Amino acid sequence: MKPVKFLASIPQYAYEAEVVQKNEGIIAEQENLSLYQLMESAGLAAFQLLQTEWPNSKTILIVCGKGNNAGDGFILARLALAQGMNVYLHSLAAINEYQGDAQLACQKYLKAGGSLHKFNEIDLTRIDLIVDALLGTGLSGTVRENYRYVIELINQLEKPILSIDLPSGLDANTGQILGCAIKADITVTFVGVKKGLLTGVASDYCGELYFSGLGIGAAFTESISSNITVNSLGSLCSLPSRRQSSHKGNSGFALVIGGNLGMPGAARLSAEASLRSGAGLVGVICHKTNEAMMLSNRPELMLLKFDGEFIDNQQKIEKVNVVIAGPGLGTDAWAKNNFQQALALNKPMVVDADGLNLLAINPQYRDNWILTPHPGEAARLLNCSVAKIEQDRFESARAIALKYGGVCVLKGAGTLISDGENVAINISGNPGMAVGGMGDVLSGIIGALILQLNNIFLAAKYGVYLHGRAADLAIIDGQKGLLASDLFPYIRQLVNE
Template sequence: MTAIDNVSLAQRVYTVEQVQKGEKPAAEACSISMMQLMSAAGAAVFKHLQQDVKAPAKMAVCCGEGNNGGDGYIIARLAQEAGYQVDVFALSPNKTISSKTDNNAERARLAWRDSGGQEKAVNDCEPQRYDIVVDALFGVGLNRALEGAAAALVHTLNEASAKVLAVDVPSGLNADTGSVPGVAAHAYKTVCLVAHKRGLLTGKAKNHVGQLVLEDLGIGDAFAKQSKATYVRVTTEHIQNWLPRRQPCEHKGDNGHVLIVGGQPGMSGAVVLAMQAALRCGAGKVSVACHPEVQAMVAAAQPEAMVRAVSSQKDLQAMMELANVIALGPGLGQSEWSREVFSWVADHCINTNKAWVIDADGLNILAAHEQKERLGSRVILTPHPGEAARLLNIDSNKVESDRFSALNALRDNYEAQILLKGAGSLVTSDAGQFILDAGSPAMASGGMGDLLTGLVSGLVAQGMPEAEAVVAAGIWHGRAGELAGNEGERGTLASDLLPYIRQLVNGKIT
């Protein structure tokens, strides 16, 4: 498993507090003053601006009162010197500043004025007149909704579909949680400074950040040495060797046996998708235990799987004993049959310490189940925000307002390996905490979660530890969604991901 101590700075993810407290000591360790650090930030963002828009393009730089605004004034001065047509729009234009100020943002502002630069009120900004707009209004310290002139400006930028380059964080986005309590700028690119802030990688942030690039300003190594990352950002390249090459003499018994339990009348497709994902990711054998009324339908969908109807605990017992891992929930429903089956599987897995994955209606039954405090040490939960809310007995909006806190609460309550699904899925496991950098809006259709359930269980069956399987499955699932979505985000079906899942687990594509 990728250890936090052995990953690059680009993979390390921090809280806002960590960056705010750690950047000054890191700069001092590198003999860099905070004014020099601000100058480096402005220069780093300007470098990206030059790559995207060439002089003499028209540029608007929108500056706030804090350090983010100071970065903006430096960018404006550098752009003006390079031949861009620059207008600066300030929240408090022409504010009186003492020439003896020791505030770095104010010193950067005075340097802009000394170069002949002017300031206009943000209310006067007409974004359609500019080739690019630099958002330097508010930085990572903002944890409330934008108000007044700042909110009005961001509304104007968004309505005009302006080309916005964000400095460190799009204004209005909470860089710690990924939530947007009011309005936030839609950037085509965000230049994150010093280190990645966790809120830029998950939740609503995905609608606002655009392309995310990191500039460590020359202090990244020093910062990483003194600040332990809270999350690791994982992509497909980081998990390429997690499934070993098969030996020539391997047979199906060497690659595990998955049992998928679910599929009540009207929801047989869910177990079929989970079954197909488990097969396509390499599980040696896959069985399905389903409601008697759908047994023939499920069996006809995939001849390679073994399908049995379950009317009693006896029907299920032998199947559970043969399986290496049990996936409970796809198409399970919440009927009396569903609740009985849940209890039978839970008792078996807890008593035998068998790996099991709970998703979909399995999670909904779990939310009210008396056994939820004793699930055993080998359980994996894969809730979406609505299911997480039911597990925590809170509103789903509260989950989305702080996905990190919701994930931690789930971990505290259930002591499981947990994947909280959504844009920038989050994982907490025995191996650490991870942000999964894969996925696509093409995946906003039914059945995607069932594929993930089959994929996780199939990897566990092949011998991958649960803490690794939940990360690898989440990444390969998201990447398959990206690849399938390349043919059109609208109309992508869960089954469209299956060919890509097969290629990903075999290392044919990344």
């Protein structure tokens, strides 16, 4: 019941907030627990986390809204009083406005000697910690003005903040900010992890995420199905090992198409990432001005052309098992010609960068490709604004997969992998990855994993996780200054684990 760090607990599934809200009472009843007992457990779990993370806190400010989230706050406040802490509790609702379990929690707090405080009665300089119990998962629409005032004031106080269930003002389903939101240092969420906490800008507001099942978490997961998985190593199968008798042909042949005039690096990064991820052979089709650079210090790569200029060129192209199209491709006549010839091969594909931009111009539907857009490319694929993409990343990833077929990897914090029905939320990676070339490395990794797994959805999930995990291992000297090529030694390490 005591909260644990989310990355340490790794619940296998994430849920829409309404699913948790609708079913937690049903599961609690099956476990002979009432909803009020769940509320008591939530308040206790939050208080235990407070004691663990801020053991020296003597004076706390708890801000409560009107609903059940406030009830959690009242219970925490009562427990803090019992431990001899100084408690200020500011409520945005009058005592007679509370109903049900929240009303009972409020009455028990008052009976224990607690009281409500207006902000002008609180010495904010004495506060060691703030507990956010303002708004829960039921929030819809923009945060109202009286709540906005409190949220903005709290954010300006520069005190540690613990948010209960989710930072107030955050949409639990999309991760979007509904006008304004608490910027928590730690968020503790309960029963089932709400999907919006794990993607997009939510990472800027949740701080460190903790989870407590409140004694019903396991039963909830067993009983309530979800098509949203948390993409972690524990949810992925092992990569197949090579047989003793393996040769390069068994390991598969990947072809990278890109590296237009002035853009050699992207294709080179993608090609080497594919080699480092286990492809047996990697060929590159690039602009003639980049051919020497492509092979420099990486003689294991092969140069190919669709026009058959090189010896045995056509025979090699016919043996290609997977195509990675787009890194540094450009959108000129050379790019369009090569992209069309890549499509004509009708091989499993990873489409990235300018390959996506060309696809947006002439949409096609295929079941055997993985599209890897960042939000800008996703906006072009769906002919909408980037803001629209980020407004609901889950729906955006799903819409791309349904429109174009195959699998969509919508990149960003909490990258989403969707086949149009199921979605995986990736949890590996860090802000050091916000640098040129990272997407090219990802495309190469995924291409190599298609060769090994023969399942594009699984290859996409595994590739995204491995990519982020390699970046996590590579930041030993810090996040700033991390290069895409710094991942190569760790990629090789991870595919062999």
